[in-house]
Each structure stands twice: as C-alpha cells, then as structure tokens.
Amino acid sequence: SQQGEEDPQALSIQEGENATMNCSYKTSINNLQWYRQNSGRGLVHLILIRSNEREKHSGRLRVTLDTSKKSSSLLITASRAADTASYFCATLPYNTDKLIFGTGTRLQVFP
Amino acid sequence: DVKVTQSSRYLVKRTGEKVFLECVQDMDHENMFWYRQDPGLGLRLIYFSYDVKMKEKGDIPEGYSVSREKKERFSLILESASTNQTSMYLCASSLNRGGRQPQHFGDGTRLSIL
Numbered sequence: 001s002q003q004g005e006e007d008p009q010a011l012s013i014q015e016g017e018n019a020t021m022n023c024s025y026k027t028s029i030n031n032l033q034w035y036r037q038n039s040g041r042g043l044v045h046l047i048l049i050r051s052n053e054r055e056k057h058s059g060r061l062r063v064t065l066d067t068s069k070k071s072s073s074l075l076i077t078a079s080r081a082a083d084t085a086s087y088f089c090a091t092l093p094y095n096t097d098k099l100i101f102g103t104g105t106r107l108q109v110f111p
Numbered sequence: 112d113v114k115v116t117q118s119s120r121y122l123v124k125r126t127g128e129k130v131f132l133e134c135v136q137d138m139d140h141e142n143m144f145w146y147r148q149d150p151g152l153g154l155r156l157i158y159f160s161y162d163v164k165m166k167e168k169g170d171i172p173e174g175y176s177v178s179r180e181k182k183e184r185f186s187l188i189l190e191s192a193s194t195n196q197t198s199m200y201l202c203a204s205s206l207n208r209g210g211r212q213p214q215h216f217g218d219g220t221r222l223s224i225l
Contacts, residue, residue, distance in 0.1 A: 031211060042115070042201055042216030043154075088153065092210040097161075098169065099210055101146075101154040 006089060006105040014110050019076040021105040023089030024069075030092045032065055032072050033099065037086045046074075046087075079109045114138070117202050117217035125225055130189040132220050134202030141207045143185035144214065145169075145177065148199040160185055161208050192224045 007022045023032070031050045035043040047063045049056045049072070056063045062075040076083055086106050090099040118133035136143065142161055146154040146169075156169030158177040166177050174196060178186045185204075189196055199221050203214040 033213060035216075040219070040221075042218045043203075043214075045213035045215065048211075048213055097208055097210050098156055098159070099214065103151060103153040 006087070006102045008105060009103070010106045010108070012108045012110065013079055015079060015081055017079055017109075019079050019083070019107055019109070021074045021087050021107070023072045023074070023091075023102060025072075025089075025091045025100075026070065027091075027093045029067075030094055032063075032092070033090045034061075034063060034072075034074050035088045035090060035101075037088065037104070039085070043088065076107075079107075081109050081111045083107060084109045115202055115204055115215050115217040117200075117220050119220050120218060121221050121223075123223045123225060124189075124192050126192060126194060128189075128192045130192050130222070130224075132187040132189075132200055132202075132222070134185045134187070134217055135183050136185075136204040136215070137183065138204070138206075138215075139182065140204035140215075141182075142205040142214075143179065144203040144205075145175075145185065145187045146201045146203065147171070147196075148201055148219070154201065157187065194224050196222065197224045198222060 005024050033048045034046040037043045049065045060077045065072045086104040088104045090101045115136045124130050144159040145157045148154050155171050160166045160179045176188045199219050201219045202217045205214045206212040
C-alpha cells in the first residue's frame with residue numbers, strides 16, 4: 001500500500017545549488033516525515049511536519065506541506081557533496097499507527 | 112542519541128534454512144519495526160511490536176515471524192528461507208505508539224539467500 005510518491009526519482013546538481021524534492025500522497029494524514037539514507041546504511045530522520053503545519057525549517061532544510069494538494073516538498077539549500085543520499089518521505093495516515101514510505105529520490109551533489 | 116543495532120551487516124544463507132535477524136535498541140522505546148527494502152519498492156513493513164510479547168502484522172508478513180521477549184530486542188525469523196527473501200532488512204524503533212514520533216533505524220542487514 002504505497003502512499004508517498006517522490007519526484008523526481010533522481011536529481012543531480014552542483015555543490016552550492018539548491019535541491020528540491022517533492023512528495024505526493026493519497027489519503028488524509030496525521031503527519032509527514034522526511035528521511036535520508038546514505039548508500040548501504042539505515043534511514044536517518046530529518047523533519048516531521050504535522051497536518052496543521054504548513055512549513056518547517058531545520059538548518060539548511062525547509063519542508064512545506066499542502067494538505068489541499070496532498071503534497072510536500074523538501075528543499076535543501078546550498079547543497080554539499082555530503083548531501084548525496086536517497087531521500088524518502090513517509091506519511092502517517094489518520095487512524096493508523098503505520099508509516100508508509102515512498103520509493104525515494106536519489107540526490108547526487110557534485111563537488 | 113538512540114542506537115539501534117542489527118546483529119549482522121551482511122548475511123548469506125541457503126534456501127530452506129531458518130534465519131534469525133536480531134535487533135537491539137538502547138533507548139527504552141516501546142515500538143519496534145522490521146522492514147524490507149527492495150529497489151523500486153521502497154520500504155515495506157513486515158511486522159511491528161508495541162510492547163513485549165506483542166506483535167502486529169505489517170503489509171508483507173508471509174514467510175516471516177517475529178519475537179519480542181525483552182523490550183530492547185526484536186527478532187525477525189525467516190522460517191524457511193527462499194530466494195525471494197533476498198533483500199535489505201531494516202529494523203527501527205520509536206518512542207511510543209501512534210506514529211507521532213520519528214523512527215530510528217539500524218544500519219540494515221543485507222541478506223542473500225542462495
């Protein structure tokens with residue numbers, strides 16, 4: 001039961017540029033979370049945004065949520081080579097306890 | 112910081128074997144989860160547990176079972192391993208029930224079934 005779909009599937013940019021990844025989902029949610037996964041490692045939690053929030057910041061990360069469009073975006077500003085990773089959105093639908101993960105965006109940042 | 116430790120990074124087993132994947136968390140979290148990750152399919156939930164001796168089926172429980180005898184330890188068992196269970200297995204934990212807290216992941220076990 002895949003809920004979140006990330007777009008694009010892959011993104012290549014130069015260091016210093018901004019990277020924007022999008023996530024769309026199908027049902028009403030309690031919250032949406034973004035995670036990062038470095039190659040061959042586990043996922044690391046980045047940001048959680050609740051359904052009544054529209055925007056959240058953490059360092060160089062900015063997440064927006066539009067519940068009317070059932071979509072979210074993750075913006076990484078002034079990207080670095082160390083940001084190279086896969087990024088996943090995960091949604092928590094109402095009335096469930098289970099996160100549903102998307103298939104991820106692979107970000108490559110070239111020095 | 113929360114630490115979730117999976118017993119093996121890489122594991123190779125044979126078809127038909129009984130396989131145990133172990134996961135330990137050190138932050139007294141109530142919830143623990145097992146996912147498998149396959150290219151193009153993202154993470155899929157196999158089983159999860161809210162408390163000791165409790166377990167709930169996820170989206171793809173067939174061919175798997177779990178055990179949670181202690182709060183900090185959650186084991187995934189492949190009863191009779193098959194080649195279609197070759198995958199990356201990820202364990203995670205979160206503070207309490209409800210999905211309103213982040214999940215903390217281990218580094219994964221890459222399992223190959225020959």
